[in-house]
Amino acid sequence: MTGTLLKIDGLTKAYPGVVANDGVGFSVAPGEVHALLGENGAGKSTLVKMIYGLVKPDAGTMEFRGAPYTPAEPRAARATGVAMVFQHFSLFEALNVAENVALGMENPPPMRDLAARIREISHAYGLPLDPDRLVGDLSAGERQRVEIVRCLLQDPKLLIMDEPTSVLTPQEVEILFRTLRKLSSEGTAILYISHKLEEIRALCDGATILRGGKVVGSCIPRDKTARELAEMMVGGTFAETRRGGRTPGAPVLVVKDLSLPPMSQFGPALKHVDLTLRAGEILGIGGVAGNGQEELLATLSGEVPSADETVILKGEEASHLGPNERRARGLLSAPEERLGHAAVPAMSLTENTLLTGTIRKPLTKKGFIDMGAARAFAEEIIRAFDVRTPGPHVAARALSGGNLQKYVIGREVLQAPDVLIVNQPTWGVDAAAAASIRQALIDLAARGAGVIVISQDLDELMEIADNFCALYEGRLSAPRPVEGLSLDEIGLMLGGAQGMTEAQIEIQPEALA
Amino acid sequence: MIRLIRRPTPSKFWSWTTPILAVVATMIAGGLLFALLGKPPVEAIRTIFWEPLFGDNADYFRGQLLVKAGPLILIASGLAVGFRAGIWNIGAEGQYIMGAICGAGLALAVYPAESPWLFPAMVIAGAIGGFLWGMIPALLKVWFGTNEILVSLMLVYVAQNLLAYMAFGPMKNPQGMGFPGSRNLQQYPSAFNEELIPGTGAHWGVLAALVAVIAIYVLMQRHIMGFRIRVAGEAPRAARFAGVVPARLVVFCLGLSGALAGLAGMFEVSGPSGQITDGFNAGYGFTAIIVAFLGRLHPVGILLAGLLMALTYIGGDMAQMMLNLPSAAIQVFQGMLLFFLLGFDLLTNYRVRLGGARA
Structure with missing residues (x-):
């Protein structure tokens, strides 16, 4: 050299x-x-x-x-x-x-x-x-x-x-x-x-x-x-995330034998997904994108209904409930795609609070929008999550990816959910902002909420999650405690080799051809 | 090569000024057109824009202005709600006809009984007629995924044939000496949609249009339902995330615009027109689409656009009579207005760059 x-x-x-x-x-x-x-x-x-x-x-x-x-x-x-x-x-x-x-x-x-x-x-x-x-x-x-x-x-x-x-x-x-x-x-x-x-x-x-x-x-x-x-x-120091001691409580979200046909032509189907999320627990779901992450978030958030008795929220059947009914019962979510799904690009940050905030926050009175309250909530998010923007009147699309992500996560966290489901919470976010988002999720769990973090970033999941599952071709592996889990084991789980007996039995037709 | 580049934040100033610029540009281009046709351009423009408002017979024409603008505004403000949500009701003309048939049908059925309840009942019947006609494309879309543009448009022709059938058949005036057309509701006191203030042209329909403008303004700007409609139009996935059920939105938007178009038809048949004839519909349902976009799908904009459109109709008629302008020239003139508005709109939202692609 x-x-x-x-x-x-x-x-x-x-x-x-x-x-x-x-x-x-x-x-x-x-x-x-x-x-x-x-x-x-x-x-x-x-x-x-x-x-x-x-x-x-x-x-x-x-x-x-x-x-x-x-x-x-x-x-x-x-x-x-x-x-x-x-x-x-x-x-x-x-x-x-x-x-x-x-x-x-x-x-x-x-x-x-x-x-x-x-x-x-x-x-x-x-x-x-x-x-x-x-x-x-x-x-x-x-x-x-x-x-x-x-x-x-x-x-x-x-x-x-x-x-x-x-x-x-x-x-x-x-x-x-x-x-x-x-x-x-x-x-x-x-x-x-x-x-x-x-x-x-x-x-x-x-x-x-x-x-x-x-x-x-x-x-x-x-x-x-x-x-x-x-x-x-x-170009500076940033705080390391503190895990803090948490002891998981009672189950807040139980998913039983959840299957879902593909949402798009080439999308994956969800196959017999089982999971239990306890209060105070952060459950990390890893996997390469396109293995059912979006589909899982859509069924859990309520955008896509599932079969009876597949989603049980705080002990009550919730499979048929829409997103707002689930919000009323304490389940909030933040999808991966920020522009056009988690936020409306052309609308201001104030208006974007109304997207998910009207159920748990008093932003409307008898259906009429209380603009003052919405603006105050937007300002609260901007302050608490250090969103860099001239003010709540700015359109969502004018924010950088990381700042908008902080806003989206902040909007859900500040509504004090009992269950929060986030998909790729720090995707495309710079290191300092990612650290503050992770800390917010940890703090939320410390206050007793159950949090599901779906992410491709294994380091992130190792850092914040208590338990780890892998999503592979629409199947979810059995959870494993993160402590003591090696990268090799995770790799095998991501490849579908562990805790997925059905996948092993199934014979791939291409293999025979 | 010409390329369009989206402006990050369009100027507020220009988005309010472009309609005025569009009118001025229409006057200039229209003047040129009239000059080429050998007509005095300034006088023609003056006849169209000035005479109806301040000319010799302005008192009469000012009334006509409200008579024409009323239904346009009423229909357009309903259409704008759906257009905001990306639901395209192109068949307001048909819903307008059905509202008229239902409203007039009720009156003709009970003729000659007099009752103070008749007119309110006709209002409801008209709204229901338009609503149900709007439900056909709505439910077909929800159940079978058909395209509401096509279905609502084709139902206009069905409604037109039904109208002709009514005029020549069941609703024909028994004392009409064989002429097609129903009894004239203007001569049926309980059913007559009278001018509220004589000489102004302001009948109940004009008042309804004003109420609709205010109500829809409140709905779209202040109510969570309006917010969700706007979200559905701008980001459909975000709307689903916000708990909007697309099927319900389709039913709401087509139902609302249908009901308002039906109301407009009912007020027209019981007032200015007076009777069901096979040529009763005058294209308000189609022109209202232009009015909705000219008013930028905003209730206040629609109010102004409706008045402007009515003015060019009346002024255009006058120019035809007084200056012998061909009616096609007037239609071109009206078309220019929309053309220039959309053109200037483009410049508000995009900047034009000449030359090849640069990395």
Whole structure:
């Protein structure tokens, strides 16, 4: 690892109203695994898009292997030896692996040769792939392999990976890391974007930290603690969440043999879900998105009714009740999608309190809206949850994702629910805001409420939950106490291997074909 | 290439000024059109906008203004509620006809009995007629998922045929010497929807329109039901999360707009028109759609838009008579108004950028 592969100096890119990158400079050595760290909006994506030729910088220079590097388009970047794996895959489900790979190549070889190459490369790097399988039948982790193999076929010198582990189980992350380490040992540099600090500490040789479009520091990640890295990202200290002692009380929400047909054409069905939530308990439900999280929240919140005697709230049958009737009985929820589901984008924060707040808060009198009370409630949320906004008159869509998330969670928490169900409470939220949201959920449970946190972020669930279940293809595993649970065990649960006897018995038709 | 970029927060000032700008632009473009037709443009515009209000026979025309604006406002304010929720009742014309048939039918059935209860009963019958006609697309949508735009529109033609049947058949005036059309309710004191203040044109329907504007303003701005209707239009998923049952909303919106359209029809047949004839409906139900959008689906806006629309109708008639303007030219003129309003609206909400795509 000597010399410099990529050297960036003074790179600047401004969009109307915001400077996304301001004089950014750093360098990557051959074979180095280099992390780009920063909160959402720190400018990581813009930076890698410039390196990959998707965005043209306003100012600054790039050098690749000592020569000036100004990619006009991704094709030019690939020709130079830069490849990128995006967070969102660009694959056609109806085509097989080899066909998908061929589509991304300038001069694809004959299909038979390509298939052989795919098999060879994917095995060499520990990412076995069958070139003849349809992408539609692959798991998220396998789809990512297709993208990686597609890059590897071009023999890149620099591989950019944008949040590669957000869709993977811990086992799949391990496999990916092995591959990346092998690539690195062969001299391929990797530019790795992630906000999972432990992963970066385990994998990366160096890190550049961005805040507000500027480089604010660089470090060797293994020499720092995750907390120090987080503080470098946010530029200050933030409070660690306090768990506090809680003793679970009586069951407040019981779900018995809940099944639900798919809500959309390709959506998963819920299959025989059982769970018990006690007062004062935080139940974490993990799983890769699209395994029934949205469906579970919709049936528990009351948006979608379920069969009789499947949802029992505080000892009373609630399966047929709508969202407002459940709110009246103490069950509140916060869906994942903030704009358009948990809040109306074009309406003010004051008006958005009326969406869920009229049942438990005196915001209406005989059906007539008390605007003063609604405004006061909005101001209370803004104050208590540190929502950064000029005031309650601001439209919801004008808030940043993290601030709107704080508002949405605050709106439900301040209504003093007995049961609160949240889906992805800190998705896309910066570290400081995420910590305050988690603390609010813990405090709520400490006051005796039962809380269900559905999340893809396992670290988050380990941090706040008492018990852990995995949701996989619409089935929910039996709960396990978080204390003493290892990442390996969680990985197996997420893959559907534990506490899901039915899934094991069921024979996959594809396996026989 | 021209691209439209949404403005984050449209200016309050411009969203209130665009209707005025649209009227001015219509006057200029309309003037050009009239000039091309060889008519004196300034005089034509003056005839349309000035004569009905302040001209020689203004006393008569001012009354006509309310007679025409009343039903437009009454229907449009009901339609606007549904439009806000994304429920498209295009068949107000049919509900208007059914309201008239039911209201007049009740009066003709009890003729010639006189009672102070007859007129209130006719009001209720008219509202029910329109309501039930609106329920057909509503229930078909709820039960079978049919498209309410199509069903409500097609029911207009069903209502028109029913109207013709009534005029030539069951409701035909027995003393009408074979002429089609019912008895004239203007000559039936208990059923006559009289002017409340003589000479103003203000009959019960105009008062009802005013009440509807206020009631719908309160519903939409101050009541939780109106809030939920607005949420349903802007973010359907958020509405379900807020506990809105879409089926109930469809029934409410189509029922309300149907009932108000029915009321308008009933007030018309018992007042200015007087009788059921096969040409009774004059397109109020369709024009009200324009009025609703011209008034930005806001009750106060609809009040002003209804008056403006009525003015162009009356002024347009006068221009046809006095200046021999072809009626098609007047219709183009009215169309321009909506065109310019929507055009200026676009500029309020979007900024236009010329040139190719920039990353």
